[in-house]
Amino acid sequence: MPPAPADLVARYGSPLYVYDLAVVRARARALAGCISYQPFQPLYAIKANPCPAVVRAIVAEGYGIDAVSPGEVALALRCGVAADRILFTENNMTDAEQAQALAQGVLVNCGSLDRLERLAKAGARTASVRFNPDVGAGAHEKICTAGPMTKFGVHYSQVDQVAAIERATGIQVIGCHMHIGSGILDAGVYARAMAVILQVAARLPNLRFIDFGGGIGIPYRAEQQPMDLSALGAKASELMAAFAASYGRPLELRLEPGRFLVAEAGTLLTTVTSVKTNPDTAAAKGRTYVGCDTGFNHLVRVAMYEAFHRIDNLTRPDAPAAEVDVVGNICESGDVFARARSLPAPQLGDLLALRDAGAYGTAMASTYNTRPLPAEVVIDGDQVRLARRRQTVDELLEAWEW
Numbered sequence: 589m590p591p592a593p594a595d596l597v598a599r600y601g602s603p604l605y606v607y608d609l610a611v612v613r614a615r616a617r618a619l620a621g622c623i624s625y626q627p628f629q630p631l632y633a634i635k636a637n638p639c640p641a642v643v644r645a646i647v648a649e650g651y652g653i654d655a656v657s658p659g660e661v662a663l664a665l666r667c668g669v670a671a672d673r674i675l676f677t678e679n680n681m682t683d684a685e686q687a688q689a690l691a692q693g694v695l696v697n698c699g700s701l702d703r704l705e706r707l708a709k710a711g712a713r714t715a716s717v718r719f720n721p722d723v724g725a726g727a728h729e730k731i732c733t734a735g736p737m738t739k740f741g742v743h744y745s746q747v748d749q750v751a752a753i754e755r756a757t758g759i760q761v762i763g764c765h766m767h768i769g770s771g772i773l774d775a776g777v778y779a780r781a782m783a784v785i786l787q788v789a790a791r792l793p794n795l796r797f798i799d800f801g802g803g804i805g806i807p808y809r810a811e812q813q814p815m816d817l818s819a820l821g822a823k824a825s826e827l828m829a830a831f832a833a834s835y836g837r838p839l840e841l842r843l844e845p846g847r848f849l850v851a852e853a854g855t856l857l858t859t860v861t862s863v864k865t866n867p868d869t870a871a872a873k874g875r876t877y878v879g880c881d882t883g884f885n886h887l888v889r890v891a892m893y894e895a896f897h898r899i900d901n902l903t904r905p906d907a908p909a910a911e912v913d914v915v916g917n918i919c920e921s922g923d924v925f926a927r928a929r930s931l932p933a934p935q936l937g938d939l940l941a942l943r944d945a946g947a948y949g950t951a952m953a954s955t956y957n958t959r960p961l962p963a964e965v966v967i968d969g970d971q972v973r974l975a976r977r978r979q980t981v982d983e984l985l986e987a988w989e990w
Contacts, residue, residue, distance in 0.1 A: 590967045593857055593902050594939055601978055602859040602939070603882035605950055605964040607637070609645045611853035612946075616649040619804070619848065622821030625828045625841050631675060633802045633846030634660050636947040637854070641966040641975045643667045646849060654802070654844040658685050661694055675799070675844075677718060677765070678703060679740070686710060697765050697799075699741050701749055708757035716763025716799070717792075719744045721784035740767070744784055747791045760794040763842075767801030771847065773812060775819040782824065786831050797840035798831070800824060804848040808896045808944055815848070847947040854946020856962075857902075858882040860938040861917070876912045878934045883916025883923045885956040887942060887949050891922045898943040899926055907932035914940070918957050950976075955984055 590608075597604055620630055631654040632646045638660065644667055647653070652673035653664040664674050671693035678685070678696055683706065689696050690712055697716040698704040707715050720741035742750060754761055766785045772778065782800055789798050807814050828841045862879030889895035899914055901907065910933035916923040925942060934940065953961055960979035965972055 590970055591972055593855075593941065596965060596972065597857055597859070597939060600963045600965055600974065602857060603880070603886060603962045604857045605886075605945070605962055606855045606857060607639060607642055607850070607946055607964065607966045607975070608853045609641070609966055609968045612642055612645050612850055613649060615849045615852070616646050616651060618817060619843065619845060620650065622817040623825055623841065623843070624821065625825035627838065627840045629673075629797070629840050629842050631673075631799075631842060631844040632849060633844050634664060635951060636846030637850040637949070637951055638663055639950070639964055639966070639975050640667055641968075641973060642850060642853075642946075643669075645968075654846075655694075658688055661689065661692060665692065675716065675763070675765075675842075677767075683710075695763065697763060701742060701746065701753065704750065704753050704759070704761075705757065708753065708759035712759060714760050714762045716765050716797075717742055717750055717761050718765040718767065719747070719785060719788050721766050721768065721781045721788070741765075744788045747788045751791055751793075754792075754794065761792050762794055762796040763799060764789040764792055764795055764797075765799040765801065765842075767844070768803060771805035772803045773805045773807070773815050775816050775823065778820055779823045779827075782827050786827060789831065790835065795835070795839055797842050798828065799842035799844060802844040802846050802848075804843075804845045806848060806851045806944060808898070851944050851947035854944070854949055856882060856887055856942040856945040856949060858940050858942065860934045860936055860940060863934060863936060875928075876910060878912045878914045878931075878940075880914065880916055880925070880940065882962065883918035883957075883959070884920070885916075885918055885954045885959055886962055887925070887945055888952050888954070889948055890925050891920075892952075897925065897945060899929060899931060900941040900943065901932040901934050901938055902941050903938035904932050904935065907934075909933065918959070955979070958984055960984055 631652045633654045635656055647669055653669050655661045655664055655674055655676050661676055674694045676689050676694045676696050679699055695716055697718050699718045718741040720743050768781045804815050832838045858880040861881050865876040866874040868874045884891040909930045911928050911930055914926040963978040964975040966975050
């Protein structure tokens, strides 16, 4: 039996991130199993959760890595991932970062025509190109990564310019890539974007793979339904089989989920440090604020994306329900995890669980207000391992020159 959350907090402190590797493996296998087309190479979008124990668990399931920075490439290499299984999807990279990537032997996925030209000038013989299919989707406008209002990718109408750069420089575009957004639950949206990107791919003569990107969401809210993986897998497999037949040779199919693999595996445990109720006034009804020992510096998704996270009272699950605002310890009015949420009435010292926090939690965490980062632990069956020790204030201060 895995240890109880209260035992984990007693051992490792609060707040605490906990990741269940059994859930990670189950999601990795579910996605891999929905694709009948071969060859198929899934990649893990490591930006969702870079915890090495999580990364290694996913790589062990046959996944490569989608990286978006030199640091993520370095992390993947240190986790033992071979360079030829890492795709570096650049975003306004520097020439120095380009040189480093070429020296490491990773394939660069270009988001602009000028980057493709500079890669060729630097001696790269192969590259991938990220295209914007002008079909965007996502749970919030800030995580929609295709369409007319995004900075990402080469517009699909410029494919002939990509082909012209190939002919002029000798570089071969071996990958055709798209990524339309994040938190998507509608397989039909994917299908529309897939159809566009395949039309683009048909104009590129040297392809080895087509990457339909990631963005598969999870049902954060009770009324949401998960992505129909069987429908997604069937459509992707059908489209790829037909395309490969017309292209004249089999191409590798790639998908690169991040959130789908790790979000449901993660929980942020936090301790209630304050409960206060404001009186009713003529202007507004009084509210009850439940304060915690964490804040949006550790889980920024609610403040940044208006995201929803389920919250459980682990200490008093059967207490009478109360309508409360769950808030953090950061000196910002936007440091709120939930407004007017019905919960078993929390009391001082209760342990709360912020669910589905395995994606873009610690990955986007900061030390705002000079508050250290929390510890992270992984559960693997009945085994518990410390993945990252709790940061200290002294460690934060030592980063400066005094």
